[in-house]
Amino acid sequence: MLELPELRFDFNAYPYLTPELPGVEGRIRQQPRDFQVYEVPAYSPAGQGEHLFVHIEKEGLTTRAVLEFLRDRLGIGEAQIGVAGLKDKHALTRQWFSLPARYQSRLEVLYELPGVRVLEAALHPHKLRVGHLLGNRFRILLRCPEAPQVLARAETILHRLAQQGVPNYYGPQRFGLGGQNPIRGYRLLKEGRLHSPPWLKKFLSASLQSLLFNHWLALRLEMGLFDQVIEGDVAKKHDTGGEFVVQDAAAENPRAQRFEISATGPLFGKKYREAQGPARVLEDQVLQGYGLSRQDFAARRGDRRLIRFPLRDWGVEASPEGLWLSFFLPKGAYATAVLREVMKRNPEEGGLEDEALEEAGP
Structure with a gap:
């Protein structure tokens, strides 16, 4: 039988950027409307074309549940339905779907699905594809009994994250029931036997890649290399997205300190850009x-994935229910990476990630 290394995801095991700042006790997602996510598209529909873009508000439903409803009720091939990203089930979310324009007259069928509301619809020449978004705006209620007393504590942490960036950990949604998906991904990688749909195989492999990235990020934080680059790093420019290999770390680190560039970590595969020198040694480590190559x-x-992401348009306010946190995150970033710094623990403790196998970021 295959000997397994420790592959279970544990969000509490990773180091924090702000360990010296005490966290705020509380709970999230006590109700779906406590966790609000609004997709920010990369472009607006043109008003004409072969595809219909539909802006949908949903509550208590996964993105896939809506997709499968459209597929089954309208008889649309799944490949003809487009989404830019996947959204949480235990939340109130707004996102865009696309489908062939000939189904425009049958959109009212969506009102048969409890928890769904159509906000607008418009034509566009092309299908919506994964990644066609700028990011997401979040408004999240952290239910805590003494919100006014801990407001300043949360503000201090968020201000620090805005200055230095948020550790770009993959969150619990990526790892499934009890954080076990990397184990299944490891077996798939080593043994190649899994009787499951292709999308699930892809997801399980990605969960293992994600676990290795999180390990790399944790190692950089422990070494004091979170907001620095070292020789051989593949760094990325935040304004243009351009990547380059760092040849002179001393010359590039002032740019890293100004948050103009950041190191990127590996999502291992056949076409990713490989680090060199000392940076490659860390990736090999x-x-x-995990006994892998x-x-x-x-x-x-x-x-490759950025080690950190910017926290923009952030705010926090006290209410009778608790603290309302609001912020914008770029695509692929997890709100739970922000919340764990504020709370100083896994914000999803309680198992909501167990019910959302497919709800991972890119």
């Missing part, structure tokens, strides 16, 4: 800790 990921495409 992560792989070796780059060749094990030859069937995966691979990519």
Whole structure:
């Protein structure tokens, strides 16, 4: 039987950027409307074309549940339905779907699905595809009994995150029931046997990639290399998205301190850009800790992911129910990465991630 390293995801095991700042006790998602997510599209529909863009508000439903309802009730091939990203089930969310324009007259069928409201619809020449969004705006209620007394504490943490960036950990939604999906992904990688749909195989492999990235990020934080670059890093420019290999860390680190560039970590695969020198040694150290090599990921495409993301348009206010936190995050970033710094624990403790296997970010 395959000998497994420790592969269970544990959000509480990772270091914090702000360990010296005490957290705020409380609970999230006590009701779906406590967790509000509004998709910010990369572009507006043009008003003409072969595809219908539909802006939907949903509560208590996964994105896939809406997609499958459209597929089954309208008889649309799943490949013809487009979404820019996946949204949480235990939340009030607004997002765009696209479907062939010929179904425009049958949109009222969506009102048969409890928890769904159509906000607007417009035509566009092209199908909506994953990643076609700027990011998401969040408004989240942290239910805590002494909100006015801990307001300043939350403000201090959020201000620090806005200055230095948020550790870009993958959150609990990526790892499934009890954080066990990386174990299944590891077995799939090593043994290649899994009788499941292709989307699930892809998701399980991605969960293992994500766990390795989180390990790399944690290692950089422990080494004091969160907001710095080292020789051989693949760094990314925040304004243009351009990547380059760091040749002279001393020359580039002032830009990192100004939040103009950041290091990127590996999502191992056949087409990702490989680090060099000392930066590659750190990536090798992560792989070796799990008994893996780059060749094990030859069937995966691979990519690189920023070590941190900016926290923009943030605010916090006290209410009788608790603290309302609001902020904008770029696509692929997890709100739970912000919340764990504020709360100083896994904000999803209680198991909501267990019910949202498919609700992961890109």
